[in-house]
Amino acid sequence: MKRNPIVLVVVAVAISAMLFFAVRRARHTGENAPLAVGKLAPDFTLKTLDGKTVSLSDYRGKAVLVNFWATWCGPCNIEMPWLVDLHKKYAAQGFEILGVSMDDVDPKDIAKFAQDKKVDYPILIGQDSVGDAYGGIPFLPGNFYIDRSGKIVDKGFGLIGKPEIEENIQKILASSPNPQNAGN
Amino acid sequence: MIKPLVEKQRTEKALAKGPETSAPMFFTAASFRFFAIVITFGILLLGGAMSYAQEGFGSKVPSVTLSAPVIPSIVRGTPGKAELHFHITPGFHINSNAPSEEYLIPTALRMDAPTDIVVGRIIYPTGQNITLPFAPDLKLNVYSGEFSVLVTVRPLSSVLPGKYALRGRLKYQACDKAACYPPKELPVDFEVKVAKSTHHVRHDPAQSPHIH
Numbered sequence: 553m554k555r556n557p558i559v560l561v562v563v564a565v566a567i568s569a570m571l572f573f574a575v576r577r578a579r580h581t582g583e584n585a586p587l588a589v590g591k592l593a594p595d596f597t598l599k600t601l602d603g604k605t606v607s608l609s610d611y612r613g614k615a616v617l618v619n620f621w622a623t624w625c626g627p628c629n630i631e632m633p634w635l636v637d638l639h640k641k642y643a644a645q646g647f648e649i650l651g652v653s654m655d656d657v658d659p660k661d662i663a664k665f666a667q668d669k670k671v672d673y674p675i676l677i678g679q680d681s682v683g684d685a686y687g688g689i690p691f692l693p694g695n696f697y698i699d700r701s702g703k704i705v706d707k708g709f710g711l712i713g714k715p716e717i718e719e720n721i722q723k724i725l726a727s728s729p730n731p732q733n734a735g736n
Numbered sequence: 737m738i739k740p741l742v743e744k745q746r747t748e749k750a751l752a753k754g755p756e757t758s759a760p761m762f763f764t765a766a767s768f769r770f771f772a773i774v775i776t777f778g779i780l781l782l783g784g785a786m787s788y789a790q791e792g793f794g795s796k797v798p799s800v801t802l803s804a805p806v807i808p809s810i811v812r813g814t815p816g817k818a819e820l821h822f823h824i825t826p827g828f829h830i831n832s833n834a835p836s837e838e839y840l841i842p843t844a845l846r847m848d849a850p851t852d853i854v855v856g857r858i859i860y861p862t863g864q865n866i867t868l869p870f871a872p873d874l875k876l877n878v879y880s881g882e883f884s885v886l887v888t889v890r891p892l893s894s895v896l897p898g899k900y901a902l903r904g905r906l907k908y909q910a911c912d913k914a915a916c917y918p919p920k921e922l923p924v925d926f927e928v929k930v931a932k933s934t935h936h937v938r939h940d941p942a943q944s945p946h947i948h
Contacts, residue, residue: 626874659788711915
């Protein structure tokens with residue numbers, strides 16, 4: 553049987569392209585597939601360490617960093633003083649941090665820990681359902697940068713440098729509070 | 737030159753069929769078979785690649801595994817040690833039994849209490865001190881690679897000789913240099929062989945009150 557070499561090349565290219573896009577897509581969807589950057593951040597309501605109820609939607613119009621962390625997480629503890637500094641630096645511009653603790657311990661222990669670290673932003677007692685809404689939190693720290701319109705501008709898992717965190721904060725601060733710009 | 741048999745048969749078949757028609761190649765049975773093979777191969781390759789890509793993330797999840805323990809032979813009524821070897825996924829570490837910070841979760845083996853064998857002290861290795869990027873001053877005491885834990889066990893004197901199963905759980909919490917994973921528990925099951933005492937009590941004749 554004669555086989556047209558052009559057809560063979562076309563088939564090979566098509567398969568290669570399919571492979572490339574499939575691998576790329578699978579790698580992207582492997583981590584937090586349901587929650588892509590550019591989407592509206594899922595709202596949640598959680599209790600603070602002193603028993604108050606806080607919803608993400610209460611902060612609409614502000615630039616918010618949702619920081620998933622735990623007391624047992626070394627990198628989170630390295631990051632925490634940076635967040636305290638950055639919160640102080642940018643709070644006046646409408647920046648807020650919501651620290652969602654994924655600990656499974658007495659809230660008093662979390663409160664003591666936060667006090668020792670001089671945390672001045674709200675610490676919320678996390679629930680798995682909130683983690684799931686954010687695509688699952690496979691490891692910590694997990695940061696979601698939410699702009700003034702409620703849109704996720706960036707996200708990241710694992711410790712990165714303070715300058716990179718600050719850069720992301722500046723991005724969300726520069727956003728418009730107009731929710732029409734946000735995706736769904 | 738001698739033509740290979742297969743090629744010869746093909747040539748003969750082609751001659752028998754007469755001159756090739758000008759029909760499009762896609763419609764011949766052979767072409768169809770060829771493309772079916774190519775497409776099947778492509779789909780299989782695609783599936784494999786997707787599975788590889790998805791596992792790429794999953795496989796980076798840290799875990800601790802227990803190597804098959806050597807069954808220690810322990811004389812009843814006396815203490816002995818069972819040595820358990822653990823292996824940590826490369827690239828990750830877990831806190832040692834004595835982590836450097838109070839808030840970190842120590843690696844700890846908790847044994848169920850058996851009825852015939854007393855579980856005593858559990859001896860952990862000393863961890864190694866490491867530092868993380870961005871925090872050179874923060875020292876963490878961890879295990880990485882492989883480590884061994886010694887479990888002291890003492891079969892009661894009344895225990896019948898034989899193999900006895902012991903069960904426990906190793907609690908650990910793993911991290912890499914930039915992130916930490918939730919605490920986990922590994923079931924730890926091993927056996928000890930209880931042996932009869934080989935030591936017989938001998939009476940010293942010189943101390944016997946019956947010797948005069």
